[in-house]
Amino acid sequence: MEKVPEIKIKLTDVTERLDEGYLLLSKLREEAEAPVVKARLLNKEVIAVYGEDAAQKFYDPRNFKREGAMPKLVLKTLFGEDGVQTLDGKSHKKRKTIFMDLMTPKRMEDYHRILDRTLTKRMDQEHGEFQLFDVAKDVLFRSICEWSGIDLTQMSQTEIDRLAEYQISMISSAVTNPKTHVKGIENRKKSEKWAQSLIEEARTHPVAGKEEVALYAFASATDDEGELLPIDVAAVELLNVIRPTVALTVWIALMGHALFSRPDIYQRLHAEFDQLQDSFIQEMRRYYPFFPMLPAFAIQDVEIDGYLIPKDSWVVLDLYGTNHDERTIETPEVFRISRYLGKEKHISYDEEYEMIAQGGGKFEAMHRCAGEWITLHALRVFSDQLVNKYQFTVPEQDWEIPLNQFPTFPKSKAVLVKK
Numbered sequence: 059m060e061k062v063p064e065i066k067i068k069l070t071d072v073t074e075r076l077d078e079g080y081l082l083l084s085k086l087r088e089e090a091e092a093p094v095v096k097a098r099l100l101n102k103e104v105i106a107v108y109g110e111d112a113a114q115k116f117y118d119p120r121n122f123k124r125e126g127a128m129p130k131l132v133l134k135t136l137f138g139e140d141g142v143q144t145l146d147g148k149s150h151k152k153r154k155t156i157f158m159d160l161m162t163p164k165r166m167e168d169y170h171r172i173l174d175r176t177l178t179k180r181m182d183q184e185h186g187e188f189q190l191f192d193v194a195k196d197v198l199f200r201s202i203c204e205w206s207g208i209d210l211t212q213m214s215q216t217e218i219d220r221l222a223e224y225q226i227s228m229i230s231s232a233v234t235n236p237k238t239h240v241k242g243i244e245n246r247k248k249s250e251k252w253a254q255s256l257i258e259e260a261r262t263h264p265v266a267g268k269e270e271v272a273l274y275a276f277a278s279a280t281d282d283e284g285e286l287l288p289i290d291v292a293a294v295e296l297l298n299v300i301r302p303t304v305a306l307t308v309w310i311a312l313m314g315h316a317l318f319s320r321p322d323i324y325q326r327l328h329a330e331f332d333q334l335q336d337s338f339i340q341e342m343r344r345y346y347p348f349f350p351m352l353p354a355f356a357i358q359d360v361e362i363d364g365y366l367i368p369k370d371s372w373v374v375l376d377l378y379g380t381n382h383d384e385r386t387i388e389t390p391e392v393f394r395i396s397r398y399l400g401k402e403k404h405i406s407y408d409e410e411y412e413m414i415a416q417g418g419g420k421f422e423a424m425h426r427c428a429g430e431w432i433t434l435h436a437l438r439v440f441s442d443q444l445v446n447k448y449q450f451t452v453p454e455q456d457w458e459i460p461l462n463q464f465p466t467f468p469k470s471k472a473v474l475v476k477k
Contacts (some may be wrong), residue, residue, distance in 0.1 A: 079462035108376035116420035122354035138294035155426035191471035194310035206272035225304035253293035314472025336402035
């Protein structure tokens with residue numbers, strides 16, 4: 059096995075490097091002329107890997123662990139501390155089971171129905187120009203709260219808007235300037251306080267028969283010793299259902315880009331909607347940038363692409379790079395609406411590593427996003443309504459998607475005018 063080539067990053071180059079955004083790791087690979095590269099800054103080093111083979115080894119718990127791998131700045135905003143993403147082994151499996159037990163076919167049908175109703179109500183109220191991003195944020199927050207057993211009827215529109223914005227803030231403040239990061243930490247604290255009050259209420263007034271409803275599932279969830287999860291941890295996990303679902307606002311805005319900045323895609327999807335809807339959705343998840351990378355620690359020496367990853371190495375899997383890997387994906391920089399035709403459901407139900415927009419591996423045992431099926435239903439509802447139910451005109455706007463911004467979406471936030 060070969061030694062991983064190293065790129066030293068000068069302190070004076072850090073800002074310029076970070077500005078490469080989603081392309082940072084691919085740029086490092088190009089400089090190293092290798093599929094595996096080590097980046098060193100001062101006394102810190104990280105090994106970056108990508109591709110289907112790398113993903114298989116990265117998600118294997120015999121090779122890598124997540125505990126301690128996620129930077130604190132990300133935990134304090136995006137994921138929260140002591141959540142399922144930070145666990146390994148039996149603790150992870152027990153906690154992950156709670157999430158997966160929420161994702162039954164019946165509960166997915168419930169979510170689809172709730173979202174479709176909520177989006178229809180909001181779209182019927184829209185007249186003239188609006189930002190698809192803002193509509194999606196509101197609708198996704200309301201829908202996931204209802205699905206999770208959270209009653210918003212006693213809250214004002216201002217309070218609901220504020221809570222929905224907190225979910226976006228936790229995502230957008232994970233890797234950013236210090237001022238925005240501090241704001242994200244404050245908004246997570248406010249969100250956790252709200253979630254803790256919900257957990258307290260659910261524990262004080264439990265409702266029989268609600269075991270498959272997120273609020274009550276986490277209110278009654280236990281740790282490895284059989285004790286109720288600490289209320290702050292239960293609140294983090296409840297937010298780990300709400301926040302990632304509201305994060306789909308980003309994908310809805312990117313859907314707006316796919317449909318309305320590219321008339322050819324819209325026209326073909328409209329003409330063959332029943333046949334192409336799910337293939338369009340899967341290609342959209344592959345093509346557009348979402349979560350850039352995931353970290354872990356090697357718990358033994360691991361070989362990837364002929365290079366030795368030493369035990370205890372801090373390693374990141376390049377998700378965006380894997381989904382654009384020309385070694386396994388034909389013309390990865392081309393949006394092909396029919397790319398996944400015939401295997402649309404296979405990608406998100408059986409296949410583990412071919413496309414890893416929301417992680418790879420087995421849902422129950424590995425760190426693949428438990429909300430992938432919620433994502434599919436959300437994208438189905440929005441694509442159906444945007445293509446089939448309503449008609450829009452598309453004003454001139456800035457459709458640029460900055461790759462140096464996380465999360466990223468069109469600068470215009472997808473402006474439409476409802477006819």
